[in-house]
Amino acid sequence: MPAGGGWWRALERGSSIGCEVVQLFLKNCRQWAGRSPRPEEIRRFSQARSDGRFHCVFGHAGYLINLAGPSSSQRDRSISSLIVELELAAALEIPFLVLHPGAHLGQGESAGLGQAIRGLDEAIRATSGSPVRVALENTAGQGTCLGAPLTHLAAIFEGVESPRRLGVCLDTAHCFAAGHDLRSPRGWSALLDEIDRRIGLQQLLALHLNDSRAGLGSRVDRHAGIGEGKIGAAAFRHIVRDPRLRNHPGCLETPKSADLHEDVVNLARLRRLARPDGSSCRRRPSSSGIVR
Numbered sequence: 209m210p211a212g213g214g215w216w217r218a219l220e221r222g223s224s225i226g227c228e229v230v231q232l233f234l235k236n237c238r239q240w241a242g243r244s245p246r247p248e249e250i251r252r253f254s255q256a257r258s259d260g261r262f263h264c265v266f267g268h269a270g271y272l273i274n275l276a277g278p279s280s281s282q283r284d285r286s287i288s289s290l291i292v293e294l295e296l297a298a299a300l301e302i303p304f305l306v307l308h309p310g311a312h313l314g315q316g317e318s319a320g321l322g323q324a325i326r327g328l329d330e331a332i333r334a335t336s337g338s339p340v341r342v343a344l345e346n347t348a349g350q351g352t353c354l355g356a357p358l359t360h361l362a363a364i365f366e367g368v369e370s371p372r373r374l375g376v377c378l379d380t381a382h383c384f385a386a387g388h389d390l391r392s393p394r395g396w397s398a399l400l401d402e403i404d405r406r407i408g409l410q411q412l413l414a415l416h417l418n419d420s421r422a423g424l425g426s427r428v429d430r431h432a433g434i435g436e437g438k439i440g441a442a443a444f445r446h447i448v449r450d451p452r453l454r455n456h457p458g459c460l461e462t463p464k465s466a467d468l469h470e471d472v473v474n475l476a477r478l479r480r481l482a483r484p485d486g487s488s489c490r491r492r493p494s495s496s497g498i499v500r
Contacts, residue, residue, distance in 0.1 A: 215249065222262075234296040267296075269293050273286045275324045311352045321364060324354065344377070349386050361406070376412050377415070380447065396447060416460075419435060419440070419444075433463065449482060
């Protein structure tokens, strides 16, 4: 949800269309700078979250952050920017922050992973008293982006000094573009089995539920509305009904207009798929389930 006008506005917008999970940017996603929230802003954010509607509220780090690039002033700014966002998340009592692993920019995957590990170590050391975790998001693998093979995420977990401060956010469109065929229950289960084997399913913190305009294995990152892409609506039936994910929050990152009508449609589709009887009635808030 957009947070223009104040962080609490994201929750108000989410509440207005019946969301029970909200992801938001904690600062302008296209800028380095951020600022500490004022007490009144923290109070309003807390108040907006306190009505019991929300199963989970979490953050997404800015798009400029690239910990995996070669040593440079841009990478230094990336580390500083991540530290600011972790501090913001702690102030707002947000449990985790979704972060793309970064792009190696031509230096090679091994070197890029080493840089990402060292950058995470620096940011985590600088926020050593914080409970906020960094949820590494798998990627489509476009360009030199790391994170399409799950081995990349596993290497980061194995290399950092404090893996307890990490987690995983799984993006369905990115999985599909990276070559994981989610369209059958067997393909979806194979993906979760690989996550469990390489990282541990207990490290999975959230899901981005997105269809893909790009084809299987295309390594192109193009999101689509549920049932409007190459994955198809039927796949999301076994995804949102998977009992292994009963306590995992899921959110949409699908194209939307200012009036959010696309989100209303996509939420209704997911909720209908999640219900055994196929009805479109909204579920009452609960402590479990990806989509309620």
